[in-house]
Amino acid sequence: MRGRPGLITSYKADIALFRTGTQRFWLIVLLAVAMWLPLWISNDWLFPATIAMFAAIGAIGLNLVTGYAGQVSLGHAFFLGVGAYVGTALATPEGPGTRGLIAMGLDMVVWLPVAGLVAAVLGAIVAPVALRLRGLYLAFVTLGLVFLGEHVFRSWRELTGGTGIGRRAAELSLFGFRFDEDGEVFGIFMSDTQKLYFLGFGLLVVMALVAKNLARSRIGRAFSAIRDRDIAAEIMGIDLTRYKVIAFAISSFYAGIAGALLFTVTGFLEPNSFNLELSIFYVAMVLIGGVATISGSIMGAFFVTMLPRLIESASEYLPYDPVTGPLNTGQLEAILFGLLIIGFLILEPLGLYGIWIRIRNYWKAWPFSY
Amino acid sequence: MTQFLQATISGLSLAAIYALIAVGFVVIYKSTQVLSFAQPALVITGAYFVSYFAFSLGWNFWLGLGLAIFIAVALGLTVERTALRPMIGKPVFSVAILTIGLDIAIRTVINDLIGVDFRGVAAPWTGQWDWGDLLVLHSQVATVVITLILVAGVVMFFQYSRLGLAMRAAAFDQEVALAQGISVAVVFAVAWGMAGGLAAVAGMLIGTSFAGVSAGSAFVALKALPAIVVGGIDSLPGAIVGSLIVGLAEAYTATYQSGNFDFLGANFSQVTPWLVMFIVLLVRPYGLFGTKEVERV
Numbered sequence: 047m048r049g050r051p052g053l054i055t056s057y058k059a060d061i062a063l064f065r066t067g068t069q070r071f072w073l074i075v076l077l078a079v080a081m082w083l084p085l086w087i088s089n090d091w092l093f094p095a096t097i098a099m100f101a102a103i104g105a106i107g108l109n110l111v112t113g114y115a116g117q118v119s120l121g122h123a124f125f126l127g128v129g130a131y132v133g134t135a136l137a138t139p140e141g142p143g144t145r146g147l148i149a150m151g152l153d154m155v156v157w158l159p160v161a162g163l164v165a166a167v168l169g170a171i172v173a174p175v176a177l178r179l180r181g182l183y184l185a186f187v188t189l190g191l192v193f194l195g196e197h198v199f200r201s202w203r204e205l206t207g208g209t210g211i212g213r214r215a216a217e218l219s220l221f222g223f224r225f226d227e228d229g230e231v232f233g234i235f236m237s238d239t240q241k242l243y244f245l246g247f248g249l250l251v252v253m254a255l256v257a258k259n260l261a262r263s264r265i266g267r268a269f270s271a272i273r274d275r276d277i278a279a280e281i282m283g284i285d286l287t288r289y290k291v292i293a294f295a296i297s298s299f300y301a302g303i304a305g306a307l308l309f310t311v312t313g314f315l316e317p318n319s320f321n322l323e324l325s326i327f328y329v330a331m332v333l334i335g336g337v338a339t340i341s342g343s344i345m346g347a348f349f350v351t352m353l354p355r356l357i358e359s360a361s362e363y364l365p366y367d368p369v370t371g372p373l374n375t376g377q378l379e380a381i382l383f384g385l386l387i388i389g390f391l392i393l394e395p396l397g398l399y400g401i402w403i404r405i406r407n408y409w410k411a412w413p414f415s416y
Numbered sequence: 417m418t419q420f421l422q423a424t425i426s427g428l429s430l431a432a433i434y435a436l437i438a439v440g441f442v443v444i445y446k447s448t449q450v451l452s453f454a455q456p457a458l459v460i461t462g463a464y465f466v467s468y469f470a471f472s473l474g475w476n477f478w479l480g481l482g483l484a485i486f487i488a489v490a491l492g493l494t495v496e497r498t499a500l501r502p503m504i505g506k507p508v509f510s511v512a513i514l515t516i517g518l519d520i521a522i523r524t525v526i527n528d529l530i531g532v533d534f535r536g537v538a539a540p541w542t543g544q545w546d547w548g549d550l551l552v553l554h555s556q557v558a559t560v561v562i563t564l565i566l567v568a569g570v571v572m573f574f575q576y577s578r579l580g581l582a583m584r585a586a587a588f589d590q591e592v593a594l595a596q597g598i599s600v601a602v603v604f605a606v607a608w609g610m611a612g613g614l615a616a617v618a619g620m621l622i623g624t625s626f627a628g629v630s631a632g633s634a635f636v637a638l639k640a641l642p643a644i645v646v647g648g649i650d651s652l653p654g655a656i657v658g659s660l661i662v663g664l665a666e667a668y669t670a671t672y673q674s675g676n677f678d679f680l681g682a683n684f685s686q687v688t689p690w691l692v693m694f695i696v697l698l699v700r701p702y703g704l705f706g707t708k709e710v711e712r713v
Binding site for chain 1: 509514703
């Protein structure tokens with residue numbers, strides 16, 4: 047196993063997908079562990095882990111537009127919602143349970159990309175606003191998008207079922223293979239959650255690789271240039287309109303895919319779920335994980351999604367009992383979540399990725415501390 | 417006509433509430449360059465403590481209001497000193513997200529204290545005037561009057577007091593202000609304290625104008641955000657004009673939408689502020705009175 051090169055001698059090596067053999071080795075180990083994990087861990091861990099897989103896809107999307115291209119978006123929940131409802135409406139077969147809701151009964155191979163594409167088109171429509179507005183004003187517009195979207199979701203009964211009623215999430219049927227039912231796969235009996243986990247895992251690996259490749263391509267470099275100084279980027283010949291539209295469209299595509307699958311784990315969609323809070327969750331994933339890093343987005347998504355479960359486990363060892371104390375688990379989680387955002391922003395702006403880099407550098411130079 | 421006047425009155429009292437929150441927001445933004453999403457938390461903190469002292473404990477209303485303002489000011493100062501001071505010089509967006517974190521943490525605690533029911537605030541104005549068909553609630557008049565007094569006070573403070581002058585100088589250029597011997601730390605503290613106090617009063621007014629204080633009161637406070645953007649986030653007159661536009665638009669939509677524009681969905685008035693904000697921003701990217709950003713490469 048070769049170590050990290052002391053010197054990167056070519057641009058090709060600098061932008062390589064995985065710079066060192068060590069990285070490749072540990073990636074394979076990580077993938078192997080991730081493959082083996084669902085057959086071993088209990089359902090109450092598998093459940094959030096599966097949601098985290100899908101959430102990570104959404105977080106990567108947000109990181110592409112906010113982290114790489116520097117276009118602040120608080121509107122991710124809207125695009126997640128679009129993906130979720132388009133996917134559900136296309137996937138659900140007409141039946142007694144649909145009660146006049148839009149239901150097409152298409153195969154997953156059709157509705158999943160379409161869910162992403164519809165979200166992407168809406169993202170591309172919003173993008174020109176980002177041309178006129180910068181920074182905080184853009185944040186406000188995307189914030190408004192969440193409120194307007196939420197209103198549309200609540201009012202459009204044929205699509206969403208309406209407030210308080212909602213509808214069942216999409217059926218996951220790929221060429222007749224059901225991801226949302228227990229059954230045998232290659233002779234191994236798997237529960238629906240385990241199958242979903244593998245679906246999320248496979249999609250995440252593919253979409254993360256695509257995003258990482260995108261980030262080191264011409265488009266990715268254009269994104270970084272726009273983030274660092276949009277006027278300078280324009281002078282260098284980067285077409286701002288084009289790249290901002292691309293950034294929003296790709297980000298929304300990821301959000302659409304993530305949204306379409308996110309709620310299949312719990313099996314239920316409610317229009318009020320796509321609120322500001324959901325957007326903030328994704329912003330927190332990006333911030334806690336690490337801005338403008340793909341691995342960071344994944345770490346952040348896992349951290350934020352698994353947080354409730356972690357708190358639940360931790361509370362067994364704490365003197366504080368959420369059942370009898372003044373604050374219940376959910377509230378404790380919300381407070382901790384708020385404090386984590388504050389803590390990471392003040393103490394470690396690079397997020398979990400930054401912590402990892404520091405640990406790595408410490409051991410790289412060990413036993414010397416410099 | 418009566419319907420129109422009725423809508424205008426409720427619009428004005430809504431606008432007054434938004435204006436109080438918006439002024440606090442703009443003061444913070446101008447003096448500290450922080451976009452504070454934590455205003456809803458300050459509002460609901462003030463609202464809860466007014467309710468706690470005046471309603472639950474049955475103390476004198478004005479005493480309760482005074483104590484609630486004190487607590488909200490203290491909270492504003494604490495937030496500024498502990499969470500925002502270390503963030504000076506960091507990107508504006510990071511700081512804005514940090515205030516969202518603050519908002520979540522504070523609001524969770526206060527929501528737990530409020531509980532699930534609406535809480536009264538025991539305000540001394542509970543009656544109403546009937547002028548023909550026109551119905552004017554005392555609380556609506558009180559809201560507008562209190563806001564006018566407070567906003568006039570804030571304007572006077574900035575125009576005529578020494579500290580107000582110092583704050584205007586710091587907003588103009590922090591480093592030059594420092595060089596003139598102005599303590600920017602004091603400016604920051606005063607801005608947050610002032611915003612906290614205004615938010616507390618706004619919270620109390622939300623409690624009297626709506627059915628009472630609840631966890632949902634924070635969403636009313638959130639609608640002050642489009643008001644600020646409509647006016648331009650760094651303009652005090654803008655905050656007031658923006659609040660008027662947004663408040664009236666919301667009230668007119670609430671009155672005229674049902675029956676005429678039913679396809680827009682129930683409670684469309686709740687999202688009108690955001691829609692108004694969209695339209696204004698598309699025409700004027702820096703709001704009606706906002707300073708246009710000049711960027712150098």
